[in-house]
Amino acid sequence: MPASSVTVRMYDVGFGDAFLITVKQGERAWRMLVDCGVHSLGKARPLLDVVRAIISDLTEAAPPGTPPTLDVLVATHHHADHITGFAYDDWDAVHVGEVWVSFVEDETDDDAKKLxxxxxxxxxxxxxxxxxxxxxxxxxxxxxxxxxxxxxxxxxxGNEDAMDRLLGRNGKHFLNIPKVSYLPDRIAELNVIRTSLPGVTVHVLGPSRDPDxxxxxxxxxxxxxxxxxxxxxxxxxxxxxxxxxxxxxxxxxxxxxxxxxxxxxxxxxxxxxxxxxxxxxxxxxxxxxxxxxVNNTSIFFVLDVDGTRLVFVGDSQQGAWEHVLQDPAARALVKNPAFYKIGHHGSHNATPRDYVTNAIGNHGTYAMLPYGKVDQWGDIPNGNLLAALAEVNAQVVRADAPVADARVQVGPQNLWTEITFPGSD
Structure with a gap:
């Protein structure tokens, strides 16, 4: 089996999230988009420009004569700064294999509907x-x-037009009709999702379904x-x-x-x-x-690529984190990651101190910070959090101030920043 490599591209929307993950094995590739939105107070550029850049990147990667394609699209939660970009009709041209949304969006689930x-x-x-x-x-x-x-x-x-597209309602759609999964599933075994590539697995760890x-x-x-x-x-x-x-x-x-x-x-x-x-x-x-x-309804997952683990938490805050860190098997999955998507743009209560000091490890984890300045939130990103990450030798990559290195590349006009983790034979 060819060695796997994984690239995470963070688009600079401002105060919002948009991440394109590409896993390659030889000539085969698997692609996931995690969120696409921006807060109205913190735009770095017109969001439509980012949407078109993502679709252009997917078009360039597609075989000749085939449409731009995503294997999985994840909308971690329904905050506007995570889903607004899906309101644009440009997505009509994109083929999407599966859409993953938080279980709270399931209109057939009485508990979810009530919440x-x-x-x-x-x-x-x-x-x-x-x-x-x-x-x-x-x-x-x-x-x-x-x-x-x-x-x-x-x-x-949130944004109703965006949710309509994600869930295939009210005339909003992608090129095809993708399968929609509401996560995590009530059946625990179904939260370990094997992709089309061998050795590439997604572990869905949250949100908790426990109302308390x-x-x-x-x-x-x-x-x-x-x-x-x-x-x-x-x-x-x-x-x-x-x-x-x-x-x-x-x-x-x-x-x-x-x-x-x-x-x-x-x-x-x-x-x-x-x-x-x-x-x-x-x-x-x-x-x-x-x-x-709403943040605590975020899909929280780990992408495991032949043992290289990437942790994506949406905007999960303390209650959602406790659900993960207090479970030994889940804690083991988020420990010593190669990559951590910093939760909620670096706010003070979205990354537990316990996780930074006792679980991330001191081995150069790359931590991506999707951030754009909002004057009213002068404590975001939180200085104590950034200092704690530095103390454990984490490499913080900021969307608003990217710096290239041997592993990090920066796109034109800082439109995107990406990290590639090469596989080993």
Whole structure:
């Protein structure tokens, strides 16, 4: 059997993800695209330019007379900064073997439908409230918080045109009708997926289907890169906390159960509302909780190419990571990787300290950071995380500031950066 090589190409969309993975064995190749989207506040270039670049790269790689082809397309979760690019009709010309989406998108799964409906309903409600709030609020800090809360809520809504294409609905499609898999499967054995190339396997490790774990959206203070929760607790006044919203936004307990959904309500104790000093900040806190909830529905997988392991986590945060790291078999798969896709653009609670210090290993792991500057998020990427990665000799490759080396290549106008891991005979 010819030796395998694997190349990961990260496209610079800005604050968003788009990764093309190519595995080669002699004349044979297998290709996977993981996400294609960008946040509205952090675009590095027009997203359509990136979509057309990806399709052009696939066209160039296809045998003469055949369409651009992907073996697998993974949409890790429905945040707009991961799927918006699939709304463009240019994808009509691309042949896709399989589409993998998080199990929460499965409309035939009652548990998934309940969770997804709760998340979407909460996002719509927050977005509506934020739109009305400026008439009752003033002040620069409040305006900034409201604007950010609105963009978070909008991002959590995703993009319906993109999801329609991914799932083959409402006239949106690829060149063909691909098989759609909702992952992870309830049958554990089906989460070890063998590809068309021998020795090339995908292990789907998350998200957890345990509702209690999905609700764990905030890490404990001891596990955060920045002890934000501890700081908030120190600032707590002894005044009794005021209401979350003005009376015009108040609802009865029955209305809460009917219209808001238990998934968002269950996070209320973690909000520490007594420490928040204005309604705009409260809206922002609620939008942030919602954002983390959707992040924890990300597909979390390991691509194993003849023993070279590549870890892709979407935007998984603390609860989703605990599901993986506390399972001995899953922890072994993510340990000592050749490649790590840094979760959630390098935010403080998307890469556990335990993983960096005790699992990545000190052997030169390449860690790719899909990132574009967003002024409101000055702590992303988190400096403590980047320093911890440097301490274990990880080679961080940033989309916004790529540096070529013996293994890393940078495309024209920094459109993409890629890493190739050669196989061994």
């Amino acid at each position: 997804k409906n709760g998340l979407v309903r909460a996002a719509k409600s927050l977005h509506t409230i934020v739109g009305r709030a400026p008439t009752a609020l003033d002040g620069t800090s409040q305006t900034v918080a409201l604007r950010l809360a609105g963009t978070l809520a909008l991002n959590s809504l 774990q999905l609700k764990r959206m905030n890490p404990p203070a001891s596990a955060q890169w920045l002890a934000m929760q501890h700081t908030l607790e120190e600032e707590t006044t002894h005044e009794p906390p005021g209401p979350l919203f003005d009376d015009i936004y108040s609802v009865t307990p029955d209305e809460v159960n009917q219209h808001i959904g238990i998934d968002l309500v269950s996070t209320l104790p973690s909000l520490n509302l007594g420490t928040l000093n204005d309604a705009a900040t409260e809206l922002l806190a609620a939008a942030s909780i919602l954002e983390r909830s």
